[in-house]
Amino acid sequence: MYGWIFRHLPGPVWLKVVWALLLVAAVVFALFEWVYPWFNATFFDTTVTT
Amino acid sequence: MERSRPKPPRKKSSPGRVLVGVFGELLITLGLFLMLFIVWQLWWTSFQLEGSVRSEINQFQENFPPSQTATAETQFTDIQRTDDPPPVGDIPENEIFGLLHVPRWNYRVMPIAQGTNHYVLDNGWAGHYPETQQAGEIGNFAIAAHRRTYMNNFRRIDTLEDGDPIVVETAEAYLVYKVTGREIVDPSAVRVVLPVPNEPGVEPTKRIMTMTTCHPEFGNSERFIVWSEMQYWVSKSDGIPIVLKDEPAGGGHDGT
Numbered sequence: 001m002y003g004w005i006f007r008h009l010p011g012p013v014w015l016k017v018v019w020a021l022l023l024v025a026a027v028v029f030a031l032f033e034w035v036y037p038w039f040n041a042t043f044f045d046t047t048v049t050t
Numbered sequence: 051m052e053r054s055r056p057k058p059p060r061k062k063s064s065p066g067r068v069l070v071g072v073f074g075e076l077l078i079t080l081g082l083f084l085m086l087f088i089v090w091q092l093w094w095t096s097f098q099l100e101g102s103v104r105s106e107i108n109q110f111q112e113n114f115p116p117s118q119t120a121t122a123e124t125q126f127t128d129i130q131r132t133d134d135p136p137p138v139g140d141i142p143e144n145e146i147f148g149l150l151h152v153p154r155w156n157y158r159v160m161p162i163a164q165g166t167n168h169y170v171l172d173n174g175w176a177g178h179y180p181e182t183q184q185a186g187e188i189g190n191f192a193i194a195a196h197r198r199t200y201m202n203n204f205r206r207i208d209t210l211e212d213g214d215p216i217v218v219e220t221a222e223a224y225l226v227y228k229v230t231g232r233e234i235v236d237p238s239a240v241r242v243v244l245p246v247p248n249e250p251g252v253e254p255t256k257r258i259m260t261m262t263t264c265h266p267e268f269g270n271s272e273r274f275i276v277w278s279e280m281q282y283w284v285s286k287s288d289g290i291p292i293v294l295k296d297e298p299a300g301g302g303h304d305g306t
Contacts, residue, residue, distance in 0.1 A: 001075045028086065036090045040199060041168055043270065 095199045099174040103201060106161045106175075107300055110149055114221045116286040127289035130282035135186035136222040141178075144169055148185055150176050150193070151217040151294055151301070155206050159301025162218070166194045174201035182243050182260075185218045186225045186283060189254040192243035197264035197274070204263035207274050215293045216259065216278050224291045227259045227278035234265055235273050242275045256280075 005023075009016040063071075116125060141147040141164040148162040161175040162185075170177035176195040183189035195203035210216075210229050218225040235242055242262065245254040257280035265274035284291040 001072055031083070031086055032090050032094060036087055037172070039087065040091060041172075 091199045095172075096174070096201050099201050103161065103174040104300060106146060107149060107159055110146060110161065110219075111300075114219075114286065116290050117288065125289045126292045126295050127284060128292050129284060129288040130226075130291075131285065132282050135225055135283040136220065136285075138184040138186065138220050141184075143167075143180070146175065147178075147220065149219040151219060151297065152210075152214075153217075153293060153297070154210055154214045155302075157294070157297040157302035158203075159297070160195065160201065160203050162193060171196055172200050174203065176203060176261075179243055183245065183254075185220055185259075186223070186257060186280060188257055189245035190243055190247060190258045190260055191218070192260040192262065194262045197267055204261060204274075205267065207261065207263050207276055208267075210276050214278075215281075216261075217291060217294060218259065222286055224284040224286070224294070225257075225280055226282055226284065226291055226293060227257075227280050229276060229278045231277045233275045233277075235275055237271075237273055239273065239275075242273075247277060 006016060006020060009019040011019070138147055143165045144163055144167070146161045146163045150160050150162050152158050161173075162178060163170045163173070163175045164178050164180060166177040166179055171194065174196075176193045178184070179192040179194065182192040185191045197204050197207065210232070212229050212231065214229040216227045216229065218227065233242065241248050241250065243260055244250055245258075246252040246256075247258060247260060259278045259280070261276045261278075262273050264270055265272040
C-alpha cells in the first residue's frame, strides 16, 4: 500500500519524498482537526446523563 | 557516476504475499492512528487551548475585578458572610459566568460556563448543568469538566480531600465551598446532581456543589463525583478571600 503510493508519486526521488511528507502532513492535519475530535466526542464523555 | 551492478529483477509476488503485506500495513496504520490519537488527546488538545483559556480568565477578572481601592497587601480579607450571596442570574447557554479556583490543584483556575455540551467542555471550561441550581444557591450547583483532554481540568479530582476549599468566583462574589465527600458512580447516576444529592424529592437546605468528571482517568466507564458545601462568601467589594492568598496571577498550573 505505502510502496504502491510511493511508486505512483510523480518526479524524481527527492520530489517523491517531498510529496510523501506533504501527504503525511495532510493526513495528520485531517486527523487532528476532524477525525480525533469526532472519535473523542463519540467515545468519551464526562457528564451524567440518563 | 555510473553504477554497473545490475538490478535483480523484481520478484513477481503471489496474491498471498500481497494480501499479507497489505494486512501488515493496515496493522501499522492502525498502530499509528492510535499512537497519534494519544498524542492528540493528552497533549495537543490542551496545548491548543492554553492561550485562549488564559485570556478568558484574564478577561473575566478584568471585567469583574475585586475591590479597586485595596493594595497588594490589603486585598485579602477574612470578612466572611453567610447570608444569601448575590445571585448569578439567568446565563445564556455557552456563556462564561464565573471562575473555579482549586487551591489543592496548585491554584488551578478555570472558567465556568453555562451548559455541559461539547462546545463548553471542549473549550477547556467547566460546564454548569443548566437543570441544577446556580452557584451559591440553596440546592445543588453541579458542574462537569474533562478529566483528560481539553486542559485536563478535573484530572486531579482524586486528590481532593475533605475540608479542601474550592472557590467559585462570580461577577460580584467569591463563594467558598469545602469538600465533604466523593463517590464513583455509573454514568447514568443523575441522582448525584439532585438538589439534595442522592435523595429525590427532599427539600434542600444547604448550598451544595457537585463536580463530575470521567473515571477512570483515561477511561469513560464511570464518573468521579466530588461534593462540597458552601461555608461562606466574600463580597468582591471587601476583597479576595484569604484562602486564595497564595494564588499566582491568572492561576497556577499543575504541569499538564
